[in-house]
Amino acid sequence: MKITNREVLQSYILTTAKYDYSVYEKRILYRIVEQLQYLIEGKILDKRYSIQQGIFEDSKKFTFPFSAFKKNEEDKNHAQIKKALLSLENKVFEYEDEDVWRTIRIIYKPEVYKRKEYISFVLTEEIIQCLLDFSKGFKKYELKIAMQFESTFSMRFYELLSNQKTPINYSIENLKQMFGISDKYKETKDFIKRVVEPAKKELDLKSPYTFHYEPIKTGRKITSIHFVPIYQPQFEDEDIKKQNLNKQMSNRWFIPKNIYDFLIHNFNFTDKELNNNLNLFENIYNNMSEEALLDFLVDIRFFASNADNPKGFIIGSLKKKAEQIFEQKYGLK
Numbered sequence: 001m002k003i004t005n006r007e008v009l010q011s012y013i014l015t016t017a018k019y020d021y022s023v024y025e026k027r028i029l030y031r032i033v034e035q036l037q038y039l040i041e042g043k044i045l046d047k048r049y050s051i052q053q054g055i056f057e058d059s060k061k062f063t064f065p066f067s068a069f070k071k072n073e074e075d076k077n078h079a080q081i082k083k084a085l086l087s088l089e090n091k092v093f094e095y096e097d098e099d100v101w102r103t104i105r106i107i108y109k110p111e112v113y114k115r116k117e118y119i120s121f122v123l124t125e126e127i128i129q130c131l132l133d134f135s136k137g138f139k140k141y142e143l144k145i146a147m148q149f150e151s152t153f154s155m156r157f158y159e160l161l162s163n164q165k166t167p168i169n170y171s172i173e174n175l176k177q178m179f180g181i182s183d184k185y186k187e188t189k190d191f192i193k194r195v196v197e198p199a200k201k202e203l204d205l206k207s208p209y210t211f212h213y214e215p216i217k218t219g220r221k222i223t224s225i226h227f228v229p230i231y232q233p234q235f236e237d238e239d240i241k242k243q244n245l246n247k248q249m250s251n252r253w254f255i256p257k258n259i260y261d262f263l264i265h266n267f268n269f270t271d272k273e274l275n276n277n278l279n280l281f282e283n284i285y286n287n288m289s290e291e292a293l294l295d296f297l298v299d300i301r302f303f304a305s306n307a308d309n310p311k312g313f314i315i316g317s318l319k320k321k322a323e324q325i326f327e328q329k330y331g332l333k
Contacts, residue, residue: 008034008143009258013130015139015159019093020180024084026155027069029106030146032062032123036131040265048118055109058125066117085110085121093180095130104130132265139163140258142237145207153179153195154202162209164229165291169216171224188215188222196225208236255281256290262297267310280318287325296321 010033021029038045045051048065055061069081089110092103110121141162149155156179160170172191176182185191196213203210209229216224255263255274259281263269274281284293300317307313 008037008141008146009261010139010141010159011131011133012139013095013133016178017093017095018177018180019091021091021093021152022080022084022087023150023152023155024069024080025088025091026152027147028081028084028088030143031064031068033131034143035062035064036128040132040261054122054124056122056124059108059122060125060128061120061122063118063120066112066119081119082112085112085119089121142208144237145235148206149202151198151202153199154207157196157199157211158203158207158209161203161211161227161229164209167226167228169224169226172222175225192222192225204232206235208232256285256293258290259293259297262294263314266301267304267314269311273311277315277318280315280322283322284318284325288321 008030014029014033035045035049035051039051049068050061050063052061052063053059066078066081069084085107088106089108092105094101094103096102104127105124106127107121107123110119112119139159139162141159146155146158149158161168172188173182175195176185176191179195181195185194192215200211200213208231210232211230212228214226214228215222216226218224255278260274263274288296296317297314300314304310304313304317
């Protein structure tokens with residue numbers, strides 16, 4: 001099946017979660033994230049896909065065509081897809097932040113309907129909410145690019161670095177934990193040779209985002225890696241590029257999609273409420289990057305959630321932020 005390209009928002013919780021999945025398992029995850037995004041955007045699913053009530057009260061049954069998980073039309077590897085489904089049913093990924101550590105199982109009850117060429121499986125509400133939780137940030141990537149990688153390490157680095165504009169450091173230990181390979185590559189040089197270098201090579205050949213890296217030493221030992229994102233526009237989808245350009249040129253594109261999703265799904269803003277504040281968002285967006293704006297909203301999320309009027313608190317905080325930007329820009333006190 002030809003892959004229809006689109007930009008997908010992936011929760012930072014999933015991007016940084018600890019797991020070791022195969023390429024086909026990752027492709028299944030990509031498709032789940034894609035369909036959930038269609039769902040929260042209120043878009044009609046392709047007739048070959050469906051999301052219905054699951055076997056448990058707090059679960060959903062997902063149905064996909066078999067071809068949804070193939071790299072391209074030439075991919076005939078049905079056995080690997082079934083193997084990936086079986087493996088996913090028996091795996092969990094670890095998630096940990098400053099408040100909690102937990103394991104989350106991805107799917108239940110996978111079924112393959114051979115004659116009709118489609119599969120189904122069940123997701124609990126817990127994993128669905130995790131996949132839709134943008135409160136700690138998100139990563140945006142092109143689905144078609146992600147689906148075509150041959151290495152799961154390339155997939156993970158693509159997710160971490162896609163649309164990343166500034167250099168970022170990761171410790172060797174943190175990367176190995178995220179990739180689920182803490183017990184492998186005891187020598188750092190082997191980790192770089194077997195994981196970092198091959199991923200960089202594949203990203204160099206086909207990804208809009210690749211990287212330059214520099215090892216960081218503590219004493220004589222390499223303990224971290226400094227990643228410098230490199231943008232390769234020749235690999236970016238032309239249609240997506242045009243869509244983004246049209247959004248930038250539109251007089252109404254003052255609420256970036258990621259900010260819109262954050263406010264809608266975390267604080268139940270309505271379109272009318274957001275439209276009533278377009279002038280505010282225009283002022284903010286013309287003087288503040290999307291990443292900085294999202295970071296600001298994440299920082300005030302706790303206080304907003306505990307306010308008597310969470311929406312009013314957010315709008316008031318944005319107005320104060322706009323005033324601060326104005327004062328700083330024009331040297332006012």
